[in-house]
Amino acid sequence: MALLLLGVWGILLLLGLWGLLQGCTRSPSLAPRWPPGPRPLPFLGNLHLLGVTQQDRALMELSERYGPMFTIHLGSQKTVVLSGYEVVREALVGTGHELADRPPIPIFQHIQRGGGIFFSSGARWRAGRQFTVRTLQSLGVQQPSMVGKVLQELACLKGQLDSYGGQPLPLALLGWAPCNITFTLLFGQRFDYQDPVFVSLLSLIDQVMVLLGSPGIQEDDPEDMFGEANVLACTLDMVMAGTETTAATLQWAVFLMVKHPHVQGRVQEELDRVLGPGQLPQPEHQRALPYTSAVLHEVQRYITLLPHVPRCTAADIQLGGYLLPKGTPVIPLLTSVLLDKTQWETPSQFNPNHFLDAKGRFMKRGAFLPFSAGRRVCVGKSLARTELFLLFAGLLQRYRLLPPPGLSPADLDLRPAPAFTMRPPAQTLCVVPRS
Structure with missing residues (x-):
């Protein structure tokens, strides 16, 4: 019996020493x-x-x-x-x-x-992302009816621009259309641009984007994945991401056309040749408009x-x-x-040729990652691309975009305004119908 106990203790001692040695050999490699x-x-x-x-x-x-x-x-x-x-x-x-x-x-x-999809983590993020993807699909973002909603909003935006009669207007006005498209999806109807609810929503979004860097109160993370609080957080993410990013990108695209009138002229020449004055742009036109597509991609690359x-x-x-x-x-x-120097020929310059081959055909670039990549790639990137193309092409098809009186394109300051996103600076421009 004593020998048996001694044998058991010996085995335990060896196992303990083995574990200690394993811990000693692992710890250096596991240290940060x-x-x-x-x-x-x-x-x-x-x-x-x-x-x-x-x-x-x-x-x-x-x-x-x-x-x-x-x-x-x-x-x-x-x-x-x-x-x-x-x-x-x-x-x-x-x-x-x-x-x-x-x-x-x-x-x-x-x-x-701790809810939503943008700044949540772990199981809560996976549940929120699944909910958001299914919601966007159920709302028809990939259906032909979505194109109709965008073009309807484009017509309303044109009416608003025409009301200025070529006089200077705020650049931020151009962001109203992408915002209203998101509201139409989530709330089931668009708002008139003068509707107090619409104005209030835009103001709240603006305040949140400016104040995102402010300190807040740390809260406990609720455990329910599909409870009302998390669904509301996901909806808030769709409102914020679906309005701010597309609206700011469209504003940048228009602002850069004012800054680079020769690029604007080439886009309009291509639109005139492919679409003519009366045909509205459609998603399928992108292949026939390589320079317009290249310009939109370069806008997103250039502004980050x-x-x-x-x-x-x-x-x-x-x-x-x-x-x-x-x-x-x-x-x-x-x-x-x-802006990687190994990936782009002129990274610090606005140059649509980054996305054109020697024959003027549009070409994809691996380093084009404005929507991020991997598991957290933007869930709304397909909708954002469609909106941007239809709105940008529709605006340049109808209008000349000019700096305000007294300024030349060279005078325009491209330094972004301080906010969570790289917003364009507060600026006015003139939108003049093309003959």
Whole structure:
């Protein structure tokens, strides 16, 4: 009996030693290995290096020194930044769910209580995304009736523009049409542009976009995936994303046509040749309008509307030779992809030829990632592309877009306005019917 007990204790001792040795041999490899980065200051971290506006450009400058994957300290929070097409695409496409979470952002926790699809994580995000995709399908975003809704809104926008009689109008007015298309989908009817409810909705969206960087209250995350609160949060995401992004992109597209009149002229020549003065654009016309399609793609590349929406590691993850622990904020810097010198011939210039081959045919580019990539690619990108094409082509088919009196195209300032998205600056322009 004593020998038996001794044998049992011996086995337990060996198992304990084996486990201890395994722990000792594993711990160095499992310890976090962070990419290099600038030395942080007490309390501030590296915030002093980022500036107030266009932080994406400051991060790109840091990548020139520390490489395509580096660590910065936002206060005391270590954050990993990914810069350049190769490393960003590998992270977004090649990591699956390991890099599909979002870090907790206080204002979204306060507004949406961890729900929705844009800033939720884990099972709650997967449930919200499934709900949103099915909702958009049920609303007919892929059906021919959707084209009719967009063209109806285009006619209403033209009526509003005509009422100015060629006098200067605010650039923001052009965003009303994409907003109303989203409201039509979600609420079942469009609003008159002077409707107080419509004006109030636009004002609220504007306030949220400007204040998104403000601190908020951290809330507990409710457990129910398809409860009323999460459905409401998903609907709010559809309102915000479906209005702000498409509206701002259309405003940029028009503003850049005013800034580059020779590009505007080429688009209008192509529209006249393919469509003529009376035929409205249709989605199937895109193939016959390669230069117009190239211009729209170049607008999205050039402006980088959402330059650095953060991700968060859902588990310990090996990335680029480094080991990042669970919960690490990661910034896939889309600006660095859309301005990557190895992918674009003239990255800092507005150049539609980036999307045309030697014969003038439209060509896709792998580094064109304005809607992100991987599991969190924008669920509404198909609808956004259709809206942008129909509205942009319809506007340039009918109007000449000019700077306000007293300014030349060279005088126009392209620096974006401060907001969550890279909004165009507050600007006026003249919209004159073409003869």
